[in-house]
Amino acid sequence: MQSTAASEEIQGFKGKYPKQLFLLFFTEMWERFSFYGMRALLLAYMVSQLHYDDPKAYAILGSYAALVYTMPMFGGFMADRFIGYQRAVIFGGILMTLGHFILALPNAWSFFYGMAFIICGNGFFKPNISSLVGTLYTVNDPRRDSGFSIFYMGINVGAALGGFLCAYVGTEINWHYGFGLAGIFMVLGLVIFLIGKKSLGNRGLPPNAGILKKPVFAFFKPEHLIYGGTLLVVPLVVALFNHYKAMDYIMFSLGILAFIYIIAVGIKLEKEAKLKLFAALIMIIFSIIFWAVYEQSEGSMNLLAERNSKMVLFGIDLPELSVNNFLPPGFVIILTLIIAPLWPWLNKRGKEPSTPLKFALSFLFISAGFFVFYLGCISNESTGIIPLWPFVFGYLFFVLGELCLSPIGLSMVTKLSPTKMVSLMMGIWFFATAIGEFFAGKIGSLMSVPKNILEKNDPILSLPYYADIILKIGITSAVIGGLLLLTVPFLRKWMGDVK
Numbered sequence: 001m002q003s004t005a006a007s008e009e010i011q012g013f014k015g016k017y018p019k020q021l022f023l024l025f026f027t028e029m030w031e032r033f034s035f036y037g038m039r040a041l042l043l044a045y046m047v048s049q050l051h052y053d054d055p056k057a058y059a060i061l062g063s064y065a066a067l068v069y070t071m072p073m074f075g076g077f078m079a080d081r082f083i084g085y086q087r088a089v090i091f092g093g094i095l096m097t098l099g100h101f102i103l104a105l106p107n108a109w110s111f112f113y114g115m116a117f118i119i120c121g122n123g124f125f126k127p128n129i130s131s132l133v134g135t136l137y138t139v140n141d142p143r144r145d146s147g148f149s150i151f152y153m154g155i156n157v158g159a160a161l162g163g164f165l166c167a168y169v170g171t172e173i174n175w176h177y178g179f180g181l182a183g184i185f186m187v188l189g190l191v192i193f194l195i196g197k198k199s200l201g202n203r204g205l206p207p208n209a210g211i212l213k214k215p216v217f218a219f220f221k222p223e224h225l226i227y228g229g230t231l232l233v234v235p236l237v238v239a240l241f242n243h244y245k246a247m248d249y250i251m252f253s254l255g256i257l258a259f260i261y262i263i264a265v266g267i268k269l270e271k272e273a274k275l276k277l278f279a280a281l282i283m284i285i286f287s288i289i290f291w292a293v294y295e296q297s298e299g300s301m302n303l304l305a306e307r308n309s310k311m312v313l314f315g316i317d318l319p320e321l322s323v324n325n326f327l328p329p330g331f332v333i334i335l336t337l338i339i340a341p342l343w344p345w346l347n348k349r350g351k352e353p354s355t356p357l358k359f360a361l362s363f364l365f366i367s368a369g370f371f372v373f374y375l376g377c378i379s380n381e382s383t384g385i386i387p388l389w390p391f392v393f394g395y396l397f398f399v400l401g402e403l404c405l406s407p408i409g410l411s412m413v414t415k416l417s418p419t420k421m422v423s424l425m426m427g428i429w430f431f432a433t434a435i436g437e438f439f440a441g442k443i444g445s446l447m448s449v450p451k452n453i454l455e456k457n458d459p460i461l462s463l464p465y466y467a468d469i470i471l472k473i474g475i476t477s478a479v480i481g482g483l484l485l486l487t488v489p490f491l492r493k494w495m496g497d498v499k
């Protein structure tokens with residue numbers, strides 16, 4: 001029989017959380033500080049410093065974000081098969097550190113190279129740190145989802161701090177110092193992991209150490225080939241940035257391949273495991289749309305905040321870019337405190353919504369968020385300048401949506417996938433995000449403000465470019481949420497014993 005993820009390792013620990021969770025929490029927290037700190041600067045840097053027009057900046061952002069979440073498929077696969085989660089996290093962390101420091105250099109070449117190193121590093125780091133969290137729990141441990149929620153909180157503490165501080169340092173002091181700050185905190189995350197990894201014991205060690213040690217080519221061991229091969233991918237990624245239009249074909253082909261691969265693996269499984277895998281696949285497909293919409297917060301909304309908003313709180317002028325990047329993860333932290341305990345509380349009373357129902361709710365929430373932003377736009381048409389409140393209340397809804405999908409999805413993938421492919425499926429979960437990010441870039445470019453309008457420097461003229469699309473996104477998300485509601489009974493059945 002095909003066993004499901006993590007059920008092979010029976011983990012016993014007393015209390016609410018396994019102690020290793022905190023090691024993974026802090027490692028991921030500082031890694032996300034650096035990742036989101038850099039990301040907060042990216043689009044604004046391209047339009048204001050590199051003088052890209054909006055469509056090009058959105059295309060590069062979409063390509064970067066798409067590649068950042070495509071690589072976890074490979075990093076996940078390499079870890080599952082060869083190097084194990086622990087080494088993958090360390091290798092990925094080193095590459096990401098290099099990437100951030102390269103971005104800190106004020107050279108023309110460093111921009112694409114810095115991003116390329118981060119893309120490759122993230123591919124090894126991100127899926128495997130999440131898989132390590134999965135190894136701490138048995139598959140139906142009721143504490144498992146709360147564990148992932150806590151981990152998710154670490155992600156967002158890092159993202160909130162990094163988004164705020166790097167955007168502030170970048171825009172107020174020097175763009176490259178902003179990128180450099182991100183690098184410093186990535187080093188911190190890596191050091192924490194190196195010091196604490198002993199406590200993980202044999203979780204996430206290479207699955208077959210013998211294979212890793214046997215030279216395959218001259219004196220090169222498979223491990224060296226994996227690291228060396230990854231370094232060779234860096235200039236390839238740079239070449240892709242130089243020909244970013246090719247990304248359309250790449251994402252399309254990879255998407256189809258991943259889909260066919262899951263179907264091909266799935267049909268060979270026995271019935272129960274097959275239905276579980278297909279349920280996961282359908283939810284993964286919906287997650288693509290969710291991220292395409294949600295990620296406007298780090299794309300078009302960054303430019304909306306810079307160009308068309310003035311945020312004042314108690315008479316104090318707030319830095320718009322920082323606030324835009326602080327609010328979503330900030331809300332995740334606050335709302336996790338309410339929602340993470342809410343699920344087990346509802347569970348005890350037999351009232352916890354199923355995973356597919358949570359997914360449907362996420363679309364309804366994000367739709368509400370876009371309607372709030374739309375209200376913010378139309379009620380300030382006369383000035384073209386939006387105040388703080390639409391960002392606050394809009395993101396409140398965005399995050400309610402995120403919390404019904406993102407931590408739940410991570411946990412769902414580790415539960416519904418066959419054991420042997422859990423990291424790969426985690427990679428595919430991130431790859432779905434990648435496709436979502438790619439579409440996010442496309443949706444963002446629909447909000448491009450033409451150069452001749454920007455030159456007039458009049459917010460009244462630029463605001464309608466955002467408002468119109470924001471309304472359309474709100475309506476579309478509501479319709480998709482409705483569709484998902486209809487699929488809930490089928491998906492619940494397919495998930496079998498997994499709740």
Ligand code: PHE
Pocket residue numbers: 032069155291406433
């Ligand atoms: N913000 C979360 C994280 O960084 C979830 C997320 C993952 C969001 C990937 C978008 C893309 O882990």
